[in-house]
Amino acid sequence: MKLSDQKRQHILEAAEQLFYQQGMEQTSMDQVAQLANVSKRTVYNHFETKDALFQAILDRMREQIGSTKAITFITDEDIQPQLLHIAQQEADMLGSEKFLRTARVAFLHMLKQPELAKRLSGSKVGCMNFLETFLAQAVAANVLKIDDIELAAKQFVMQLKSFLFYPRLYGFDEPDNAQRQHIINETVAMFLARYRADK
Numbered sequence: 001m002k003l004s005d006q007k008r009q010h011i012l013e014a015a016e017q018l019f020y021q022q023g024m025e026q027t028s029m030d031q032v033a034q035l036a037n038v039s040k041r042t043v044y045n046h047f048e049t050k051d052a053l054f055q056a057i058l059d060r061m062r063e064q065i066g067s068t069k070a071i072t073f074i075t076d077e078d079i080q081p082q083l084l085h086i087a088q089q090e091a092d093m094l095g096s097e098k099f100l101r102t103a104r105v106a107f108l109h110m111l112k113q114p115e116l117a118k119r120l121s122g123s124k125v126g127c128m129n130f131l132e133t134f135l136a137q138a139v140a141a142n143v144l145k146i147d148d149i150e151l152a153a154k155q156f157v158m159q160l161k162s163f164l165f166y167p168r169l170y171g172f173d174e175p176d177n178a179q180r181q182h183i184i185n186e187t188v189a190m191f192l193a194r195y196r197a198d199k
Helices: 003-022 029-036 040-046 050-065 079-094 097-112 114-121 131-140 149-164 177-195
Strands: none
Touching: 003 029, 003 040, 003 050, 003 097, 029 040, 029 050, 050 097, 079 131, 079 149, 079 177, 131 149, 149 177
16 A cells, blocks of 8 residues: 555544544544654645535445445245344344444534535445335235335335434443344334335
């Protein structure tokens, strides 16, 4: 890796840490330069503004988070364990420290910049990268009966987020492993109760 690329990475890591710990508004470019062990000029050579630095951090974090393995529908297997696999994988992502850091870095800033909220809401992470395709394949195989696939996919994910992610984001109690598994199982059970074609 080139020295310039190394410095850029150090700047991003320093800014991510500071934005997470004290928020973007309370973080100065001087603090970023000091923690990254580079000059302030070097920081500005890579990122003209703090907003540009912030966007680069979000892009980097989203790339790291968005590496969830796509799951394709298997026609000759029962759909319940397939959905459980998807839910488990999503729960692992939602419970990861990296996802929580990304959300906390972005959350307050989104309230002040509606255009950022719109841009982030349009980007897909985790199972939303493949879930609609999975559900469409299950519908085509007459395993599920869904009129609005986009809505159904969001229902599936939001059920998990409501119990596994938002309590952590807001600093509430988070579920233990047994509660977490119960939430995953019940999410899939409720989804199939609504959308299974042969129920």
